[in-house]
Amino acid sequence: MKKIAISQSNYIPWKGYFDMINMVDTFVIYDEVQYTKNDWRNRNILKTKKGLEWITISVKQNNLHQTIDETEVFLQKWNRKHWGTLQAIYGKSPFFKKYKERFENLYLGIDTHLLSEINKKFILEICDILEIKTQFINSRELFLKGDANERLIDACKKLEATTYVSGPAAKSYIDEHLFRKSAISIEWIDYSGYKEYKQMWEPFEHGVSVLDLIFNKGDEAKTFLKTFNS
Secondary structure, three states: OOEEEEEOOOOOOEHHHHHHHHOOOEEEEOOOOEOOOOOOOOEEEEEEOOEEEEEEOOEEOOOOOOEHHHOEEOOOOHHHHHHHHHHHHHOOOOOHHHHHHHHHHHHHOOOOOEHHHHHHHHHHHHHHHOOOOOEEEEHHHHOOOOOHHHHHHHHHHHOOOOEEEEOHHHHHOOOHHHHHHOOOEEEEOOOOOOOOOOOOOOOOOOOOEHHHHHHHHHHHHHHHOHHHOO
């Protein structure tokens, strides 16, 4: 039985995104779709002393039909600014020193202006830290065809998957009947019931970048993902 998930890349995503990756054998990065403004593609949330704060990569939006993998960063040296922000917020967190060199090299070593490639670099690095072994593939390698449902089913067939794993938001458009006709089951992710950990400031917030978990819990970070406890 093979499981896959398909999702757009996000910038330093929250822990639930990595649970989805860890649930499957192959994770398809689906960045050949339209870039959506004010979404998770180029930004995420950090927990700060003053409360929740957005950290955003400014991007160029040349037209309404621009895809995520066509989207370019707008500002030079955004990476230095973001690294400075993370140092200011998490510099005194319990495990910041442990990962400082690793993330500093990642941020300052960014050599692409493409948002999708930037996101993938961070996702892969974080997966390595969390010891997630899932295979990654770019959706363009699969030459997917059809409407939204047909493309997902096409990906499952080409990757010989028997189960498609999806977040609950996709219930609004997924046609489960079409999947059953193709002998593909759907497994819905439950994002409730995450255990809390000690953050630097109260009150506790679940929906922040996974970097908050890594800097606060270190090697124990993966134990706060549900897939490592199932």
